[in-house]
Amino acid sequence: MSHFVVIGAGQAGAALVGKLRAEGFDGRITLVGAETAPPYQRPPLSKAYLLGEMQKERLFLRPESWYGDHGVDLRLGATATALDTTSRSVTLSDGETLAYDRLALCTGAHPRRLPAAIGGDLAGVFTMRDLADADRLAPELVEGRRLLVVGGGYIGLEAAAVAAKRGLEVTVIEQAERILQRVAAPETAGYFRDLHRRHGVEIRESCGLETLLGETRVTGARLTDGTEIACDFAVIGVGVAPGTALAEPAGLAVENGIRCDIHCRTSDEHVWAAGDCASLLWGDMRIRLESVGNAIDMAETAALNMMGRGVEYRPRPWFWSDQFDVKLQIAGLNAGWDAVHVRPGESPAQCSHWYYRGDRLIAVDAMNDSRAYMVGKRLIEAGKSPDPARATDPGVELKALLK
Structure with a gap:
């Protein structure tokens, strides 16, 4: 009986195993996830969930019982530590080795963190990516406190909006000339700059972080324009890096993510990739698409091709953000x-x-x-x-x- 192993129990991993079963694959499926929660939606974490408007159970993509009912061996709280493409096996953090016939890497992306040398390891410094991040951050959102957001991308602006709605004093710093510089035109940046300022958020552009201040917990920041500001905690939103830590040492081709062909197959004929970790073709460019839509569509295409269907993946990019x-x-x-x-x-x-x-x-x-x-x-x-x-x-x- 064929054994398909999926590493990464996020949106892409969940979509992939669901598609395998829906398309009639009757072999063994193992889904490995580093978190202890079953696969869940990430977008509401920095919006409704952080505001307390959505309960944790509503985040789950399927009831946890679905996996057992459909013959999916769901391994939660397990990290894949090594991949051997010659023996076709994956080693887990508990020492177990899983042999596979086909492997899918849905390892997502990880937030970039500040170096310890500029205060990145101080208490009160947060990133916003997963459920644990949201649960750690939520108790900090107390009316009247001061939040510093480092990075004026969508994640930073969403966190700023939630905090401002909760009655906090919020300052966003962006070292580029304007917010959303990498992802949107000046017209869109201007729309959101005005929106945030109307809600009391201070936005400082062309102003980077020199260092966070504090002995053991962040108490403020010194900025590149020479000024210092006080804060009670900080959210770091300076982008993400694709999850290639398993693929790269195993010899898989990496190019701003795990390099895939038009069938979502990696440089190894028995390994596919999907979601935020995957580098894919878009016309004559190679890109990564960090979106729910791409995670689902690419994962479902990878599932079909793991079953030998030979389907080409043609991404249809779409994204969204909720602010105020x-x-x-x-x-x-x-x-x-x-x-x-x-x-x-x-x-x-x-x-x-x-x-x-x-x-x-x-x-x-x-x-x-x-x-x-x-x-x-x-x-x-x-x-x-x-x-x-x-x-x-x-x-x-x-x-x-x-x-």
Whole structure:
């Protein structure tokens, strides 16, 4: 009987084992997860869960009983420490060795941490990635306390929004010229800068961290502009690194993640990868997509190909972020844009930003405008590019752009 082993019990790992069973795979499946909780949703951690608006059980993707009922050997609290592609085996942290016929690496990504030399190891310094992070951070969110957020990306801004809603004093520092510099146009950055400032968040751009201050617990920070600020705790949101610690020593090709071909197969014919850890082809570029949609779609494609189906993976990027009363929905991938056109919405809080490369529509950022998001997504996936003047004319019905 074939044995398929999946390392990583996050969104991708859960989707992969579910697809294997749904498609009729009747061999052995082992799903290995480093955390003690069964597979769960991550996006609500920095939003509803941190605000206390969602109970832990509602995070779970499936009841824990589902895995046993469907013949999935779920190994929680277990870390894969070594991969031997010659013997086709994985060693776990408890010393057990699992032999596999097919292996899937769904090892996700890990938050980048500050070096100890600048205070990264002080108490009161947090990252926001998993359930344990959220549980550690939640008791700190007490009205009137002071939070320093290092990094003006989506994770940092989401944490800032939650803290501000809880009545904390929040300062966000971003060493780049503006927030969201890597992931969004100046128009989108400006929208969210204004949103946060209206809610009392102080945003300091072109201002990096020199060092955190404090003996054993963080009490403040010295910034690169020479100023010092006080804080009661800090959240570090300076990006993530793909989980390649198992793949790289085993000799698998790594290129900003575990390198995969169009079938989600790695450089070893018996090993596949999916989700945040995987480096995939997007046109003539090699990218990683850190999103729930990619984790699910890529994992399900990998599952099919582990069963020999020969299905090509064609990613359809989409993302979202919730901050205060704004829902941002992103369709497409804005890499290489050279023009951004703004479409006003029906209210001041509603608008959309349409990214073009030449005359080709490549992405849409929609703020509180789900119709613009859905139409933009359909246009991008169909390879259609309306004239920017029509796309951003509020007098033109969005649905008319599809014709």
